[in-house]
Each structure stands twice: as structure tokens, then as C-alpha cells.
Amino acid sequence: MFRKVLVANRGEIAVRVIRALRELNVASVAVFSDADRTALHVRMADEAVHIGPSPSRESYLRIDRILDAARATGAEAIHPGYGFLSEDADFAEACEQAGIVFVGPPSSVIRAVGSKTAARRLAMSAGVPVVPGTEKAVGSVAEAREAAARFGYPVFLKAALGGGGKGLRRVDSEAELESAFRDAASEAGRAFRSDEVYVEKLIEQPRHVEIQILADRYGNMIHLGERECSIQRRHQKVIEECPSPLVECHPGLREAMGEAALRAARAAGYVNAGTVEFLLDRDRNFYFLEMNTRLQVEHPVTELVTGYDLVHLQLRLAAGEELDIRQQDVAWRGHAIECRIYAEDPYNNFFPSPGRVTALRRPYGPGIRLDAGVYVGWTVPIDYDPLLAKLAVWGRTREQAVQRMVRALDEYSVDGIKTTLEFYRHVFADELYRQGLLHTGFIDDFMRRKAFPAEDGDPDIEHVAAMVAAIHTITHGEVMPPPCTEAPSRWRTQGRERLFR
Numbered sequence: 001m002f003r004k005v006l007v008a009n010r011g012e013i014a015v016r017v018i019r020a021l022r023e024l025n026v027a028s029v030a031v032f033s034d035a036d037r038t039a040l041h042v043r044m045a046d047e048a049v050h051i052g053p054s055p056s057r058e059s060y061l062r063i064d065r066i067l068d069a070a071r072a073t074g075a076e077a078i079h080p081g082y083g084f085l086s087e088d089a090d091f092a093e094a095c096e097q098a099g100i101v102f103v104g105p106p107s108s109v110i111r112a113v114g115s116k117t118a119a120r121r122l123a124m125s126a127g128v129p130v131v132p133g134t135e136k137a138v139g140s141v142a143e144a145r146e147a148a149a150r151f152g153y154p155v156f157l158k159a160a161l162g163g164g165g166k167g168l169r170r171v172d173s174e175a176e177l178e179s180a181f182r183d184a185a186s187e188a189g190r191a192f193r194s195d196e197v198y199v200e201k202l203i204e205q206p207r208h209v210e211i212q213i214l215a216d217r218y219g220n221m222i223h224l225g226e227r228e229c230s231i232q233r234r235h236q237k238v239i240e241e242c243p244s245p246l247v248e249c250h251p252g253l254r255e256a257m258g259e260a261a262l263r264a265a266r267a268a269g270y271v272n273a274g275t276v277e278f279l280l281d282r283d284r285n286f287y288f289l290e291m292n293t294r295l296q297v298e299h300p301v302t303e304l305v306t307g308y309d310l311v312h313l314q315l316r317l318a319a320g321e322e323l324d325i326r327q328q329d330v331a332w333r334g335h336a337i338e339c340r341i342y343a344e345d346p347y348n349n350f351f352p353s354p355g356r357v358t359a360l361r362r363p364y365g366p367g368i369r370l371d372a373g374v375y376v377g378w379t380v381p382i383d384y385d386p387l388l389a390k391l392a393v394w395g396r397t398r399e400q401a402v403q404r405m406v407r408a409l410d411e412y413s414v415d416g417i418k419t420t421l422e423f424y425r426h427v428f429a430d431e432l433y434r435q436g437l438l439h440t441g442f443i444d445d446f447m448r449r450k451a452f453p454a455e456d457g458d459p460d461i462e463h464v465a466a467m468v469a470a471i472h473t474i475t476h477g478e479v480m481p482p483p484c485t486e487a488p489s490r491w492r493t494q495g496r497e498r499l500f501r
Contacts (some may be wrong), residue, residue, distance in 0.1 A: 001319050002026050002076045002101070007041070008066050009081030012373035012389055013297075014041035017079050020311035029073045031066060033059035035381040040373045047073050054383045060084045063091050070100050077101035077318060079311075083385065086294040089114055103318040105272050105293050113268050113291040117160050117198050123288040126267040128260045131279060131287040133200030141181050147199040148177060154204075157181055159188035160196035163290070165235030167191060170202060205439035206279040208232065209244050209286070211261035212302050214313060215270050216323040223258040224306050225332055227298055229277075230438040231427070233350055238420070238443070239427065240298035240338045242305045245398060245436030248332075250284065257286055264288060273314045297340065300369055300392040304336035335401040336394045339409070339424050341372075343386040346423035347452060354382040358416035363408035367394040367401075380417055388414065398436070402428055426450065 006029040007017045014030060018041060021028045030045035035054035042048045049069035052059035059065070061084060070078055078095055080086035080103065093107035104110070113119040117137055120130050132151050137160045138144040148155045148171065157180055159167025167188030169180040181197065189195035208229045215221040228244035229237045247254050261276035268291065275296050277289040299310045308325070317323065344350045356379045362370055372389035380386065393408055395401030409425050427433055430446060446452075 001321075002315070004029060004046075004073065004075045005077045005079055005103070005315070006031065006066070006070045006073065006075035007045070007079050007081065008060070009079075009084055009086075010036050010039060010041055010060065010373070010384065011387060012371050013081040013083075013295075014039075015044060015373050016371050017081060017311055018044050020309065020315065024312065024315065026315070029069065029075050031060070031069050033383075035383050038378065040375055040378070049073060054381065056084065056384065063088075063094050066091075067094060067098055067100065071098070075100065077103055077315075079103040079315070080294065082294050082297055087114065087292070101318050103272070103314050105270055105274060109268050109270055110293045113293060115160050116158060116162075116290055117196075119291050120288065122267050123264045126260075126263040128264045128288045129286065131200050131203060131289070134198045137196035137198050141178050144181050144197075144199055145174060145177055148174070151199065151201040154202040156200045156202050157184040157197045158200055159184065159192055159194070160198055161192040161194045162188050167197060168235060203279055203281050203287070205441055206230075206281055207244070207246060207438060208237070208277065208289070208440050209247060209257065209280055210275045210277040210292075210296070211257055212296075212299070212310070213261055213265050213270065213274050213276060214310075214317070214323055214325070215265060215272065215274075216317050217271050217320065218322050220323040221262055221265060221270070222323065222325055222327045222330060223261055224302050224308060224330055226254055226257060227296075227301055228438060229298060230440050231433075231442050232440050233443045235440075237298065238340050238342075239424070240301055241398075241401075242301035242336050243332055245438065246280070246284070253284060253286070260286070260288070264291060272317045273310055297387075297390065298338050300371060300390060301336035301338045304369065304392060304394040305332050305334060306330060307333070334394055334396045335398040336392060337398075337401050337405050338390055338392040339405065340387055340420075341389040341391055341412075341414075342420045343380045343388050343414075343417050344420055345418040346420050350420075352382065352386045353418035354380045354386070355417040356380075357414060359413070360415070361411065361413045363391070363411040365404075365408075367404050368408050369393070374414065388419065399434075402434060426452075 004027040005021055007014045018028045028045045030042050030048040031051045032042045032048055033052055033054050051065040051069060052062060078100055085091040087110060089107045089111035092102040092110050095102040121135055123130050134147050138147055154172045157169045167184050169184040171177050171180045184197045185195040188197055209226050210229055211226055212224040226244050226247050228241040231239035257278060264276055275292040278286045279289050280286045303310055343353045345353050357374055357376055360376050369392040370389055374388050393401055393404040395404050406428050409421055412421055
């Protein structure tokens with residue numbers, strides 16, 4: 001195991017990694033910008049290094065400054081968290097060249113699957129079904145028009161190197177194509193330094209389900225099952241579950257998706273922790289969407305249900321240890337749900353709400369986990385993604401987990417700023433949510449049904465919000481058939497790294 005690790009991130013994920021390092025008796029190094037001088041991750045780390053002004057392009061995205069900080073402090077490895085440089089092949093390669101371990105897959109793997117079109121081709125070569133679409137980026141409106149006509153409207157135009165809804169446009173007719181192509185390419189260029197877009201058939205109201213994988217450098221590879229990530233706003237996940245209410249009713253589906261994820265990962269030569277994302281249609285057909293070469297924001301729900309600490313495992317795999325968990329060791333116990341708590345106003349187009357936290361009340365009790373980077377007196381900066389915390393709960397059944405989340409949300413308060421806490425209370429009281437009738441357009445429909453302000457709002461406002469607050473760097477239209485009623489939980493205690501609840 002390493003003696004010292006630098007955490008190249010901020011906020012709640014930096015706090016999460018620092019805590020894991022402390023449990024492993026590994027010294028931690030934090031990095032921070034001007035805006036984060038008093039941030040919780042800076043206070044918690046054993047050492048902290050200033051890396052520049054508040055804008056992320058001058059601090060958290062500066063490869064040279066992060067490597068300088070690692071060298072100066074003697075850090076043997078760098079954990080990138082998620083966002084920022086976590087999926088940047090150039091950063092991983094720079095770490096390799098500097099003799100510093102990058103806690104993640106090799107740069108060659110990140111580069112191989114970093115392009116969505118390249119990842120689609122890789123998945124196809126491994127026999128994994130993909131959403132119908134172009135295998136390469138389309139170079140002109142004419143190419144996009146021909147592809148859209150071939151697949152049939154509606155379609156998506158998607159940034160080849162992107163995520164989080166950036167460079168993504170829904171196109172319902174040929175008349176919309178030209179302007180959508182121009183907008184998607186322009187936004188992709190600003191966000192990802194590449195204006196390449198491709199065409200993909202739009203699956204109406206799919207479920208977004210992902211598979212967590214783990215692999216060592218000796219050829220051992222397993223999956224830890226699925227997470228349901230269908231509750232999204234602006235194509236950004238906000239509520240996640242493990243297991244999926246649908247997949248839990250159909251164990252054969254979990255097995256099929258897990259095997260498909262492992263085939264795709266093996267084709268890429270994957271090492272460390274990663275996620276393979278799928279879309280499911282109304283008939284439970286699943287399609288490869290993309291591969292994320294990092295820890296996911298929603299990893300706590302998998303930890304709560306399987307009992308494995310994913311950050312510990314990331315670090316051990318990066319240190320060259322062999323994966324000593326076999327597929328038959330993995331069991332899924334109960335149900336977990338996570339809410340991402342944002343400093344946003346949900347009733348004003350989820351507009352960011354920076355400011356000073358004047359009071360804070362946290363939920364406690366059995367089955368409740370809070371990963372947070374907030375304290376009373378801290379000012380939420382306007383410079384970064386406004387994620388404050390992740391509230392996760394565990395229950396023996398989904399119904400119990402929902403009730404526990406309702407109780408936790410009722411006890412949770414953050415004063416001085418607007419947050420998404422009250423909005424989530426409405427969602428968890430919704431009958432369609434409680435029935436497990438989930439799809440990626442759920443929040444749009446929910447806002448209309450409840451007569452809340454429209455989620456999409458004025459696109460110009462969205463662009464302003466993105467520029468002002470650097471909002472979110474990370475798919476829509478008959479309701480899915482209901483999943484089964486509560487499936488009996490399967491209780492097992494095998495395996496290492498069990499979490500005690």
C-alpha cells in the first residue's frame with residue numbers, strides 16, 4: 001500500500017477519499033484553489049497545497065501544478081475523484097511518465113473509451129448491444145440528416161467526447177436538425193475542446209442502469225451489480241438506487257447485463273474500478289451507452305448493498321494488489337437509495353444558490369450515510385459544481401429504504417442557501433416513484449404533474465447558469481411497465497471489506 005496519496009479534487013468526494021486513506025493508515029495531501037482555502041477537505045488532510053486561483057482551469061485542471069504538488073509532498077499516487085481530471089487520458093499519462101500512480105485505469109484505456117463513438121465500436125466488437133447510431137462522428141449537417149433519416153426521428157445529437165448533457169440535443173424532425181447540429185457542436189467544443197457529434201436513435205423513456213466493475217492487472221474481473229440512475233434533471237443523475245427496482249425482479253437481466261459489462265471492459269483491457277452504463281427500453285432490452293473510467297458519484301449505494309468499500313478497493317488495485325473477491329462472493333443485501341444534495345433552487349430552473357451556510361442539521365440513525373463537504377460558516381463558492389453532499393440510506397426492502405429517506409430528508413436542513421432537499425421530499429411522496437415507474441424523463445413529467453415550474457426552462461437561462469456557476473460536467477419521451485412488488489432480500493455475509501451498519 002502507498003505511504004502518501006494526493007487527492008486531486010475538492011468537496012465531498014475529496015473528504016470521502018481522505019477518510020478512506022485515514023482508515024488505511026495512508027497520509028493524505030489535499031490541493032486547493034483560492035476559493036477553497038477554508039474548505040473541509042483542506043482542513044481534514046494531513047497536508048494541503050495551494051494550486052492557483054478559483055477558476056478550475058487555473059487550479060484543479062492544471063496538470064502541471066497538481067504534479068508539482070505531488071512531487072513536493074512526496075505523494076506516491078494521485079486519486080482523481082470524479083469530475084475535473086478524473087477521465088483525462090493526458091493527466092493519467094502525465095502521472096505515468098512522472099512515476100506517480102494514477103488511481104484508475106491506464107491512460108491507454110481512458111483514451112480508448114473516452115470517445116463515445118470509439119467506445120460504441122469497442123462494445124460492438126465484444127458483442128454488446130448498442131443503441132442504433134452512427135459509429136463515427138458526423139462531419140456536416142448533411143451527414144447528420146442522412147443518418148437521422150436512416151434511424152428515424154426522434155434522434156439525439158451527442159458530443160463524441162462529452163457527458164452530463166453538454167453537446168446533447170434532442171431532434172424530433174428534420175426541420176430542427178440544422179440548428180440543433182450547430183448548437184450541439186458549439187457546446188461540445190466549449191465543454192470538451194472537440195466539436196465532434198454523432199447521431200443516436202432516441203429511445204423513448206428509457207431506464208438508465210449501470211453496472212459497477214472491478215478489475216486487477218492480473219486478469220481478474222468481477223461486477224458488483226447494477227445501480228438505477230433514471231431520475232435525472234438536465235441529463236444529470238440526482239437520485240440513484242441499488243438494486244434497480246426493475247432488475248431486482250428479473251435476476252437473469254442482472255446476470256446478462258453484468259456479463260455484457262465485463263465483456264466490454266475486457267475488450268478495453270480495463271483495470272481498477274469502472275462503470276458500464278446501459279439504457280433499458282420498455283421491453284427490457286438493454287443497450288450500451290458509455291463507460292466511465294472513474295469512481296461514480298453514486299458509489300455509496302453499491303457499498304451499502306454489497307458491503308465492499310470501493311475507494312479502499314481502488315487504492316489496493318492501484319497499488320498492485322490482486323483482486324481477491326470472486327463473482328460468487330458477491331451478494332446483494334437489502335436496498336439503498338442516494339440523493340445528491342445541491343445548492344440549487346429547484347423552483348427556479350435548478351439555478352445555483354451559492355452563499356454562506358448559517359445553520360446545519362444532519363440526519364442520524366440506523367441505515368443513514370451522509371457524505372458531505374459542508375460545515376456551518378462555510379461559503380458555497382460560485383466557481384464549481386454546487387454539489388454539497390450525498391445522502392444515502394439502506395433498508396431491508398425498497399419500501400423501508402424509501403421511508404428511511406423520507407425521515408432523513410425531514411431531519412436534514414441547510415440554512416442560508418437554497419437546496420434541493422424540499423424538492424426531494426415531494427419526489428419521494430410521489431406514487432409513481434414509489435411504484436418504481438422510473439425513466440430518464442421522470443422529473444420533467446413530475447414537474448408538469450405537480451404544476452412546478454418547467455424543469456427545462458429558458459435555454460438561455462440554462463446557458464447563463466452553466467457559465468456563471470460551472471454547472472455539472474457529467475438520456476427521454478410511454479411509461480415503463482411497473483417492476484415487480486418487493487422481492488425478498490437475499491442475506492449473505494461472505495466477502496471481505498464488509499461495512500458494519
